[in-house]
Amino acid sequence: RAVQIRIFNRQDDKELRSLIDDLDLDQRDNDLRNVESTYFGHNGIFLVAEEEGRILAYMGARELAENQAENILTVTRSAMRQSADSQLLDKLLAVVLNHAYQLDFAKVVR
Numbered sequence: 001r002a003v004q005i006r007i008f009n010r011q012d013d014k015e016l017r018s019l020i021d022d023l024d025l026d027q028r029d030n031d032l033r034n035v036e037s038t039y040f041g042h043n044g045i046f047l048v049a050e051e052e053g054r055i056l057a058y059m060g061a062r063e064l065a066e067n068q069a070e071n072i073l074t075v076t077r078s079a080m081r082q083s084a085d086s087q088l089l090d091k092l093l094a095v096v097l098n099h100a101y102q103l104d105f106a107k108v109v110r
Helices: 010-018 088-102
Strands: 004-007 045-051 054-062 072-080 107-109
Touching (some): 045 088
Parallel strands (some): 072 107
Antiparallel strands (some): 054 072
């Protein structure tokens, strides 16, 4: 069983939202209303780790308006299922760091 790390797509919405306890799309989780606009539209990236069609972990990072002048990419969201491999978030972070390097961000913060 191979875990695939890939870019989020709209078909992942339902599965992703099921991972979040007490989902609040009007306030706290508003960034998940439109992942494409929120993340990809702000020099960001949103990744999922998937195994056999099931999302095991996710990580989102984007450039926040208050950090644009400092050229900082901020990891704004990450989580994984309790049953998932504990190294999964490290693997997702490695992809985020590579994304930041490719776009010449000065640093990545969590």
